Amino acid sequence: xxxxxxxxxxxxxxxxxxxxxxxxxxxxxxxxxxxxxxxxxxxxxxxxxxxxxxxxxxxxxxxxxxxxxxxxxxxxxxxxxxxxxxxxxxxxxxxxxxxxxxxxxxxxxxxxxxxxxxxxxxxxxxxxxxxxxxxxxxxxxxxxxxxxxxxxxxxxxxxxxxxxxxxxxxxxxxxxxxxxxxxxxxxxxxxxxxxxxxxxxxxxxxxxxxxxxxxxxxxxxxxxxxxxxxxxxxxxxxxxxxxxxxxxxxxxxxxxxxxxxx
Numbered sequence: 001x002x003x004x005x006x007x008x009x010x011x012x013x014x015x016x017x018x019x020x021x022x023x024x025x026x027x028x029x030x031x032x033x034x035x036x037x038x039x040x041x042x043x044x045x046x047x048x049x050x051x052x053x054x055x056x057x058x059x060x061x062x063x064x065x066x067x068x069x070x071x072x073x074x075x076x077x078x079x080x081x082x083x084x085x086x087x088x089x090x091x092x093x094x095x096x097x098x099x100x101x102x103x104x105x106x107x108x109x110x111x112x113x114x115x116x117x118x119x120x121x122x123x124x125x126x127x128x129x130x131x132x133x134x135x136x137x138x139x140x141x142x143x144x145x146x147x148x149x150x151x152x153x154x155x156x157x158x159x160x161x162x163x164x165x166x167x168x169x170x171x172x173x174x175x176x177x178x179x180x181x182x183x184x185x186x187x188x189x190x191x192x193x194x195x196x197x198x199x200x201x202x203x204x205x206x207x208x209x210x211x212x213x214x215x216x217x218x219x220x221x222x223x224x225x226x227x228x229x230x231x232x233x234x235x236x237x238x239x240x241x242x243x244x245x246x247x248x249x250x251x252x253x254x255x256x257x258x259x260x261x262x
Contacts, residue, residue, distance in 0.1 A: 018177045120149070132182055157250065203248055
């Protein structure tokens with residue numbers, strides 16, 4: 001077996017073990033960072049890009065604990081959620097059963113670089129915070145393989161150069177796997193370059209400052225207001241001063257596949 005293949009298998013095994021045994025450490029942090037209304041604009045813009053019709057099939061690649069699978073299902077889409085971790089899938093099933101028991105949902109434990117689906121199985125693929133755990137070339141090829149003609153895929157990913165978030169990662173290394181790597185703009189561009197009409201969007205320069213209010217009991221409404229205002233200002237800054245995009249907290253890549261000849 002080639003060394004590169006062996007190395008990748010070892011990385012995947014480490015990722016699996018961490019998520020099965022240690023991911024509970026992140027639950028409070030993930031709630032702090034991602035519970036609504038934080039990230040609503042990222043999630044909504046990404047899902048809107050997919051242009052899904054009621055009852056249509058969508059792959060949630062790396063669905064984790066199921067927050068976005070729940071949002072997809074709430075739009076009456078049939079969600080196929082995959083994740084490397086059984087523990088995460090169990091939490092996803094419990095969440096959706098509690099919040100939307102009538103959801104059309106199938107959860108499968110699988111490696112996102114080698115998913116157990118036939119070519120052209122999906123017109124829509126959604127992912128959030130998954131690519132930075134994967135080999136970009138392998139995940140790009142797998143996305144191309146799975147997308148049907150006129151397919152759409154969107155991935156939102158944490159980026160490497162936002163100072164506050166960079167500092168937070170350095171201070172909390174045990175809350176992350178050893179092998180995950182936040183993205184650079186060039187990484188997102190590299191992922192999208194083999195697709196048609198890749199669209200790169202960046203989010204959040206000043207908005208993370210609002211989390212100061214979320215940490216204070218009773219200040220959730222204040223957090224929501226400040227986060228919204230700063231997010232709006234961020235979009236103005238990121239649109240007019242493009243050099244700032246490399247310092248954004250999150251980036252998303254949205255891609256089309258007009259024909260399927262992979």
